[in-house]
Amino acid sequence: MGQQNLPHDHGHNDERKIREHLPGENEIAGVSEAMKQLGDPSRLRIFWLLCHCEECVLNIAAIVNMSSPAVSHHLRLLKSSGLIVSRREGKEMYYKTADTELAQTLHYMIEKLGKITCPQEELS
Amino acid sequence: MGQQNLPHDHGHNDERKIREHLPGENEIAGVSEAMKQLGDPSRLRIFWLLCHCEECVLNIAAIVNMSSPAVSHHLRLLKSSGLIVSRREGKEMYYKTADTELAQTLHYMIEKLGKITCPQEELS
DNA sequence: TTTATGATTAAGCAATTATTTAATTGTTGA
DNA sequence: TCAACAATTAAATAATTGCTTAATCATAAA
Numbered sequence: 001m002g003q004q005n006l007p008h009d010h011g012h013n014d015e016r017k018i019r020e021h022l023p024g025e026n027e028i029a030g031v032s033e034a035m036k037q038l039g040d041p042s043r044l045r046i047f048w049l050l051c052h053c054e055e056c057v058l059n060i061a062a063i064v065n066m067s068s069p070a071v072s073h074h075l076r077l078l079k080s081s082g083l084i085v086s087r088r089e090g091k092e093m094y095y096k097t098a099d100t101e102l103a104q105t106l107h108y109m110i111e112k113l114g115k116i117t118c119p120q121e122e123l124s
Numbered sequence: 125m126g127q128q129n130l131p132h133d134h135g136h137n138d139e140r141k142i143r144e145h146l147p148g149e150n151e152i153a154g155v156s157e158a159m160k161q162l163g164d165p166s167r168l169r170i171f172w173l174l175c176h177c178e179e180c181v182l183n184i185a186a187i188v189n190m191s192s193p194a195v196s197h198h199l200r201l202l203k204s205s206g207l208i209v210s211r212r213e214g215k216e217m218y219y220k221t222a223d224t225e226l227a228q229t230l231h232y233m234i235e236k237l238g239k240i241t242c243p244q245e246e247l248s
Numbered sequence: 249t250t251t252a253t254g255a256t257t258a259a260g261c262a263a264t265t266a267t268t269t270a271a272t273t274g275t276t277g278a
Numbered sequence: 279t280c281a282a283c284a285a286t287t288a289a290a291t292a293a294t295t296g297c298t299t300a301a302t303c304a305t306a307a308a
Contacts, residue, residue, distance in 0.1 A: 006182075006183045006186050006187070007182040007183060007186055007284095008180060008182060008183055008216070008284095010180070010183075010216075012178070017176075017177075018173070018176065018177050018179075018187065019187070021172070021173070021175075021176040021177075022169070022172070022173060022187070023169075023172060023238055023242075023245075024242070024245055026241075026242050026245065027238040027241065027242040027245055028165050028168055028169055028172075029165060030237070030238065030240075030241025030242050031162070031168060031234050031237045031238050031241060032162065032163055032164060032165040032168045033241075034237055034241065035159045035160075035162040035163040035168065035234075035237075036159075036160075036163030036164070037163075038155070038156065038159040038163075039156055039159040039160030039161075039162075039163035040156060040160070040295090040296080041152050041153060041156040042296080042297095044152055044155060044156045044159065045146070045147075045152055048146070048147060048152075049142070049146060052141075052142065053141075053142050055142075056132060056134070056254080056255090057254070057255060057256090058130075058131040058132060058253095058254065058255085059130045059131060059132055059134075062130050062131055063130065063142065063143070063146070066297085067297075067298070067299095068254080068255070068256090069255085069256075069257080069297080069298075069299085069300095070296075070297055070298080071255095072255060072256055072257085073256090073257095073295095073296075073297075074296085075255095075256095076256085076257095088304090088305090090254090090305065090306065091252095091253060091254045091255080091304075091305050091306065092132070092134075092253095092254060092255085092305095093254080093255060093256090101240050102237070102240050102241065105233075105236060105237065105240060106237075109229075109233050110155050110159075112229060113154070113155045113158055113159075113226070113229065113230075114147055114151040114154065114155050116154075116225050116226050116229060117150075117151065117154025117155060117157075117158065117226065118147075118148070118150050118151040118154050121147070121148055121150065121151055131254095132254095164265090164266080166266080166267095180284080180285090181284070181285060181286090182283095182284065182285085190267090191267075191268070191269090192284080192285070192286090193267080193268075193269085193270095193285085193286075193287080194266075194267055194268080195285095196285060196286055196287085197265095197266075197267080197286090197287095198266085199285095200286085212274090212275090214275065214276065214284090215274075215275050215276060215282095215283060215284045215285080216275095216283095216284060216285085217284080217285065217286090
């Protein structure tokens with residue numbers, strides 16, 4: 001897997017040490033999958049919302065100002081990534097953030113990243 | 125901006141409280157932009173690598189097993205998002221992670237997400 | 249069993265994007 | 279100035295994806 005030697009040996013880096021820090025395929029796939037989910041603004045807004053309340057599809061759609069098929073599409077992706085869970089109550093499906101370490105960590109991260117990238121909006 | 129009333133009033137949520145938690149457009153854009161960068165496996169691998177060493181394009185390409193134009197493309201995206209910086213030394217361009225709170229926070233996040241999504245790879 | 253409502257799925261489209269190959273720019277040394 | 283090497287850019291392509299409209303599924307009430 002991968003080359004044995006680097007094209008250039010610049011001296012200031014120990015190649016062995018570099019490769020030690022490289023994560024495996026599974027780790028790359030897992031992390032990028034989670035990041036990808038929240039890399040879409042619509043999905044991020046929905047996930048962020050569902051971190052703070054449980055809501056049905058129509059209400060989510062109204063809050064984020066999107067069509068319900070579009071919302072449903074994103075909910076499906078978030079759910080199959082294990083970031084949210086759903087529950088049926090009558091005709092409605094309620095969604096909320098999953099009670100997992102992954103989802104909680106991502107919630108913490110986006111709150112923190114929000115403050116870093118938008119420091120002036122500390123008011124909320 | 126957005127509707128005034130939700131289609132359904134289910135009682136268990138205070139609509140005012142919900143809207144308070146909704147981040148503004150700038151915050152959404154900033155966070156999703158950062159997440160998007162690391163949502164691509166190739167870019168995540170490159171960023172991860174550059175968190176631990178400074179390397180030239182050819183070496184990066186060899187390590188992640190990609191062509192140099194492809195690597196150059198991803199480096200440009202990472203750089204214009206402020207996640208990495210570059211420095212020329214002779215014919216080579218050296219890249220490394222930016223010394224900013226954003227980049228450091230993302231580094232911490234991917235290490236943590238890696239452990240969560242791949243707990244068995246604790247050995248590294 | 250209808251009818252109405254909420255949610256999902258299907259099909260299609262427009263836009264974005266990751267990668268390849270080829271051409272070009274920038275830098276060093278002969 | 280020329281040749282070699284590193285890096286970037288351009289053009290083209292294939293694949294992914296976010297969203298729309300229309301149709302279908304699921305549940306509840308008349």
